[in-house]
Amino acid sequence: QASGRHVDLRSDLFAFGSILYEIWTGRAAFAGNSPAETLTAVIRDEPELPRAGNPAEAFLRHILQRCLAKAPEDRYAATADLASDMRHAGEISSKSESLVPAGRSRAPSAIWASLLLLALAGIFAASRRPHAAAPSYRQLTFRRGTI
Secondary structure: OOOOOOOOOHHHHHHHHHHHHHHHHHOOOOOOOOOOOOHHHHHHHOOOOOOOHHHHHHHHOOOOHHHOOOOHOOOOOOHHHHHHHHHHHHHHHHHHHHHOOOOOOOOHHHHHHHHHHHHHHHHHHHHOOOOOOOOOOOOOOOOOOOO
């Protein structure tokens, strides 16, 4: 979209990945001192992905890589594929709960997972909406020749 190319669901998944990145890291995936510099960063730069501290975070890192891929064909082809990976990340997170050292809070991971699922639910719901009918036009003026 930033390059002026065709926009489809994969553009939305890129935006979703940008939001996930910001939720996880607390900073924008792409930034610049002006809107033009930010667009340039979106087109050219690769965000520094967070280090994974456990298997669930490693899988979420993989999800981010796919969502933020520069080439649309390297992103998820459908929200159902992303939803499947998100469920898998949740399963890994549940299984790796015992890997968290005693005394360490799991609250940030729970918040992160909740925000991810809410965002994913929004994208999935939006992709399931029926498309609006194309607008109809009525000619109001008449000229000789082409209109």
